[in-house]
Amino acid sequence: MLLKVKDVEEVLALINKEFAFRGKDMEEVALVDAVGRVLAEDIVSEYDIPDFNKSVVDGYAVKAHETFGSSESLPAFLLLAGEVKIGSRAEIPLKPGECVYVPTGGMIPEGSDAVVMVENTEDLGGDSIAIYKPVSPWENTIKAGEDVHRGRQVCRKGTEIGPHHVGVLSSIGMTRVKVVPKPRVSIISTGDEIVEPGRALEFGQIWDINSYSLSAAVSKDGGCPVLQGIVGDDRDEIKKRLLDALATSDMVLVSGGSSAGFRDYTAGIINEIGDPGVLVHGISIKPGKPTIIGKVMGKPVVGMPGQPVSSLIVYRVIVSPLVKRLGGLPETRGSIIKARFRENYASSPGREEYLMVSAEESGDGWVAYPVYGKSGMITTISAATGMIKIPKNKEGLYRDEMVEIILL
């Protein structure tokens, strides 16, 4: 079978076009569980915040014009008419010539329009307060509705909720919030040799790796991984499991069976059950060339390479942006650190190559070394910090060239 291999950029553009974020579904979560989630609706305040005129300092609520012209040498004298308790209503309106003590956050009484900081006053005893510094109208206060007017939009739909948004939402009295549901991503591992970790191996068998590494990657990207277990190299069984998975998830990853050998059923099945079926079969990326992308019931089905390191690289480059998009998250390629590459490395031009590297901090910034390992080996990457991209028109890297490490 001839693979019509596509460039990575071409594939990402195609995915973009075929699988848009519709943003219609929502689920409600408690505010304490909302951090990292994505707002599914605009948030409009139902209240004025604050709903009273509030002091932002400890001091005396006054009529501002009665402090005009006061100074250290010529203070204004006001009669202390009382004290406002924090969290209580300021009961008595302020009369001319009076002031009232108000703590930070306290309500200022009707008739007052500013607060003089306690540092700029002196309690002379006998309810007489000396004011040493004038205040302008509404100085040291927040007026009712000045922070938020009732009806004002305080957070926009699509916002990734950070701790500060949680603060804003609780400030307007919210306890629950509607967010974008986490995309459910099913993972099916295929292969007669694959056995669930924890079960004893017979000769020739290996433990399942990709179900777990892909599941971890999906969680990290804000998705909800659904392990569909292991299926042997049985076309009917794989098809059945894929249909089951599609019924309950937003996306399916089929690990293994994506190259073009006789055990590779994935493309055939996708074409059989999907319309349009296979969109991409083969990507000019190293490693990861035999990756398949299909569309079934409007949902993405990705045939992932069985080799665990290739699988993780294809996930990061191709699948991760899609998981994030379906969850309404920004599709940044994750955190990046700049490093000096410490070896000469030859690559063959014509396809984008990704190389696992380990990085460490030196006196002179980060340095990176390639993590070598035979194809098919997994444990070498336990030392990897991330991966670097060698663009398709480059023939390799020179020692001391600067590279960008995409953190794993």
Place this chain on the structure above:
Amino acid sequence: MLLKVKDVEEVLALINKEFAFRGKDMEEVALVDAVGRVLAEDIVSEYDIPDFNKSVVDGYAVKAHETFGSSESLPAFLLLAGEVKIGSRAEIPLKPGECVYVPTGGMIPEGSDAVVMVENTEDLGGDSIAIYKPVSPWENTIKAGEDVHRGRQVCRKGTEIGPHHVGVLSSIGMTRVKVVPKPRVSIISTGDEIVEPGRALEFGQIWDINSYSLSAAVSKDGGCPVLQGIVGDDRDEIKKRLLDALATSDMVLVSGGSSAGFRDYTAGIINEIGDPGVLVHGISIKPGKPTIIGKVMGKPVVGMPGQPVSSLIVYRVIVSPLVKRLGGLPETRGSIIKARFRENYASSPGREEYLMVSAEESGDGWVAYPVYGKSGMITTISAATGMIKIPKNKEGLYRDEMVEIILL
């Protein structure tokens, strides 16, 4: 009361010294839940991986020396003695002059020591296979134990578990793993004016903000937030709640009551119940100066400013590295983007100032604008992308100066 104000660097160094990560506690979690957690023990493989000699290509297992000298024009001819099924034992030893078909990942038979890729062979029929290219001993194979030897350490204690580590751990058959417990961080909100969101406000009251924003920030840093609720300005009640919280958590944040007004009991209580008690009272940071750091029962107790924006800034600069350290995580200050600051901004030298900014991508990289808001206002920061630091010896920022935004 006189505050002996300390520099931010001084405070961070002191925290570092007083609250080391002991790394003794551990809890066991399923591998599927391990991503983002920190390994509490070195991981040593109990098995050889693979535990058989394995082909990494589709091809014919051979005795390498029998292919030496073969070429397109002068192939070697071998007798096809059978086929190894994937996931099964290669039963029959290879005899001289023979080859056996092995799929990628399959076991190669005893007596064979290399695999010729199927592309470099031809099936001539009648069990005769032409070999057009020699292979060196062990070419296209992974020998038993070559990926991991039994007894080899594959992951180090203290590793933050990424998807690739999950892959490595499942490759050696693990299903559960011991990780560092998430540090339990209790949050107590104090103030007579504070009411739980969702409850109706009376005049002069406001909804609790800091319990929720701090809880979100703790979760984001890999901690386990424990909401201890709201306590009024009652010294005995605050003390009781703090002692309760200390009994069940690794760290306590007391929001409000940290400046030096008459409602500010936190420092006194910490000195009463703690040994040594208050370590820091006042940090030269703007906003956030009245922050208190104490040590009680060996655990950190932090008196946080009540003003919500100050509270988040103090969390990010002072508390966040400590939460991460107690969880065994690296204490990076989070993701940073570089941006061009688009206004002139004056600050007073002498203390480190943090300014909330909103950032957007322009054709020429990121640009940042200050998010202005009166002290005491919260909703303005819903538009914030992050915060920038103005070092204590700087007098402000010039328009078009480059800044680093610490993402929220």
